[in-house]
Amino acid sequence: MQKPINKNGFTFIEALFALILSLLIISSLPFVVKQIASFHPYATLDDMEANQLFQFIQDEIHKTISFTKTSKGIELLQSDGKRITIEQYGSIVRRQVNGQGHETLIHDISAFNSTSSNEHTVMISVITLKGESYEKTFSLIPKR
Template identity: 30%
Template structure:
């Protein structure tokens, strides 16, 4: 009798174990593929939507903010600044010059007169102007005629 009860328990536990349903590898892979297709369609449609809202020839505001932040950081760490109408040169404590200037319809950054780091695009005009000892005004006109202007404070040591 005891042996029969143990056999019934084993049989019962085997049956419940066999009745448990789970995901197979094929089901998991199929759901992963469907998820990836949905994500790729969503991202491509969003990027097309963003490009459609951005006017051709206009300056990107995020690009402008990054440009101003980069100039402000270089101004804070520079020991000397030279300002021409379309050229801005910062010299660090090791006397290594880095310059910002218009090149075609972009503004590029160069270090030691070499390199080609694009910092702004779709630019028709840029003007740098030194206001006193501790301020530089940056004025940019994009290809659509929109004007962006910012004053950069110089921290003199």
Template identity: 30%
Template structure:
């Protein structure tokens, strides 16, 4: 082994490591990744619609009585709880005993609940003007009360 070729010293390795870490730390600023942040957050999402319907089905099928003034739907449970689904700004929120504020659907311009003997028809119009409609049936007759 030749004594003139001793390789890198510890200080040289630390300087190289420092330079590499500085370059890597500025990499996000150099790449300017905008596509991660440009997703519109306030758009109607079809997946949220599906989750909303599942939650609504669960509430309706657990209830003993339903009420609706077309804009708000109330589901009365055997436990005495009153669950409501109502439009709140551009959102649909769920409340229990007139308390709380659980957002179940967003970017909504209009919602209607039409009660029938065997279920509920839900009609939602998004802020983009699209119309979504679903019918949630019950397994047993429900006492339907229209105020």
């Protein structure tokens, strides 16, 4: 009587295939690590901070029904009646709700300016203490 053939083990071809696949993965790791290490979406930390400030202002403007340019920044009137003030305070830009609170949005700022060409657009410009300048134009979509 013959013994049944055991089919639970590895064949030489399977072992060779696993070895080749492992070597391919290991040989490509240095290239992947180099790409990950050289990835920098922003040139400096100031670039990232300014981008985050502009993103936050954009989120506030999406909830806004009207805005007013003030001497130090902008004042946003939201649909729920809140009055949001974004202004320079010393070397920071802060956010206040109804004239209360103190939320720092960005620090190390030498200038924070807003200019409005019409009632639906405002351009915000920020100059850091290092002298780097950033600006972005925001549009208020009128409610119909």
